Amino acid sequence: MERIRFLLILLCLFLALSIPTAVDAAKARILIYSATRDFRHDSIPTAIEALKARQDSINAQFDNTEDQTQFTDDVLSNYDTILFLSTTGEVLDSAGKDAFQKYLDLGGTFVGIHSASDTLRNTTFYTDELGSLFDYHPALQNFTVDVLDTTHPSTSMLPVIWGVQDEAYNFKSDPRTLGATVILAANESSYIDAGVRHDQGTPHPLAWFQEKGAGVETGGLGHLNETWQDDLFLSHVLGGISWVLLGNTTRAFNTSGLVGNAQSEATQSGNAPSKASNSTSTSATAGSANSQMTIHS
Numbered sequence: 078m079e080r081i082r083f084l085l086i087l088l089c090l091f092l093a094l095s096i097p098t099a100v101d102a103a104k105a106r107i108l109i110y111s112a113t114r115d116f117r118h119d120s121i122p123t124a125i126e127a128l129k130a131r132q133d134s135i136n137a138q139f140d141n142t143e144d145q146t147q148f149t150d151d152v153l154s155n156y157d158t159i160l161f162l163s164t165t166g167e168v169l170d171s172a173g174k175d176a177f178q179k180y181l182d183l184g185g186t187f188v189g190i191h192s193a194s195d196t197l198r199n200t201t202f203y204t205d206e207l208g209s210l211f212d213y214h215p216a217l218q219n220f221t222v223d224v225l226d227t228t229h230p231s232t233s234m235l236p237v238i239w240g241v242q243d244e245a246y247n248f249k250s251d252p253r254t255l256g257a258t259v260i261l262a263a264n265e266s267s268y269i270d271a272g273v274r275h276d277q278g279t280p281h282p283l284a285w286f287q288e289k290g291a292g293v294e295t296g297g298l299g300h301l302n303e304t305w306q307d308d309l310f311l312s313h314v315l316g317g318i319s320w321v322l323l324g325n326t327t328r329a330f331n332t333s334g335l336v337g338n339a340q341s342e343a344t345q346s347g348n349a350p351s352k353a354s355n356s357t358s359t360s361a362t363a364g365s366a367n368s369q370m371t372i373h374s
């Protein structure tokens with residue numbers, strides 16, 4: 078009897094110790110929002126399809142919607158990241174804006190791509206999250222992008238001088254004034270733009286991140302279908318999303334997270350101690366609990 082009890086205790090101990098290491102990393106849930114009230118990019122379906130086809134590569138699940146009534150506390154709290162994909166104009170009503178702001182305040186993360194920077198232009202919390210608003214772009218043409226940070230998860234796969242065919246976005250202001258780190262810059266000598274630009278700082282920002290709020294990455298490239306069929310570009314975007322998620326403010330990555338994939342929280346609780354110690358040691362490089370990244374082109 079004693080012996081059986083002892084063996085049972087041993088078995089329980091063994092199970093308790095082995096379960097955490099056997100659990101897969103949590104699956105992040107990402108909501109793609111692609112509503113448009115002004116210009117509509119015809120590359121939106123191509124982009125959604127491409128991201129969904131690669132979701133396993135970052136251990137994530139993408140859902141997509143254009144329905145602003147989905148912006149409620151209940152719905153948003155299930156997501157580790159909200160990704161604005163080529164949105165334009167007033168895509169949220171005031172209830173939706175309130176829910177989105179609350180989500181960000183609770184540690185939710187944000188990624189903005191292409192005309193995400195031409196969205197909710199009068200909404201201060203959103204424009205602060207972006208870092209800068211779109212101004213205008215010259216004609217679509219080929220140009221080169223200088224990779225300023227070659228080690229970031231969203232840029233490490235890129236050639237140092239990256240040839241793209243896209244719109245070289247100009248912004249209303251320099252995102253660096255809000256504390257953003259610019260990681261991609263447009264080489265202004267490599268294309269024609271006769272327009273009058275605002276002061277957006279030097280070098281010309283195209284992609285950046287901010288370590289404030291929760292995780293945010295915004296990017297301007299991504300106009301054409303062809304771009305969304307380009308593996309290099311997609312690796313850049315997916316790397317940026319991964320970086321934002323690794324701010325570890327949401328449930329898929331942090332058992333104390335207030336928003337994010339709750340199912341992950343449940344399955345992952347055995348991992349809590351190691352996660353927590355990892356996060357403190359790397360917060361300086363990965364951008365702490367409060368990181369934002371914006372990529373524009």
Ligand SMILES: *[C@@H]1O[C@H](CO)[C@@H](O)[C@H](O)[C@H]1NC(C)=O
Pocket residue numbers: 119120122123302
């Ligand atoms: C881009 O792809 C969409 C289908 O996803 C198609 O409707 C559209 O015509 C394409 N655009 C161009 C310029 O080929």
Ligand SMILES: *[C@@H]1O[C@H](CO)[C@@H](O)[C@H](O)[C@H]1NC(C)=O
Pocket residue numbers: 167198199
């Ligand atoms: C945003 O503000 C500008 C300038 O105050 C105003 O002209 C414009 O109508 C506003 N747009 C929206 C959608 O509120």
Ligand SMILES: *[C@@H]1O[C@H](CO)[C@@H](O)[C@H](O)[C@H]1NC(C)=O
Pocket residue numbers: 219240241242
């Ligand atoms: C622009 O780049 C695309 C692919 O990136 C290429 O197919 C095309 O030939 C280039 N156009 C010019 C004018 O160099």
Ligand SMILES: *[C@@H]1O[C@H](CO)[C@@H](O)[C@H](O)[C@H]1NC(C)=O
Pocket residue numbers: 221223238264265266267
């Ligand atoms: C910028 O583009 C010009 C023209 O293509 C080229 O001569 C120059 O080397 C480029 N500079 C950088 C830093 O990429």
Ligand SMILES: *[C@@H]1O[C@H](CO)[C@@H](O)[C@H](O)[C@H]1NC(C)=O
Pocket residue numbers: 183184324325326327331332333334335353356357365366
């Ligand atoms: C985990 O999430 C909580 C709540 O958002 C936050 O206070 C904490 O800093 C996060 N931990 C890490 C390591 O980021």
Ligand SMILES: *[C@@H]1O[C@H](CO)[C@@H](O)[C@H](O)[C@H]1NC(C)=O
Pocket residue numbers: 323324325330351352355356357358359360361363364365366
């Ligand atoms: C978040 O957690 C992962 C895995 O434990 C770790 O690699 C990463 O550095 C952490 N990030 C931060 C900002 O602490």
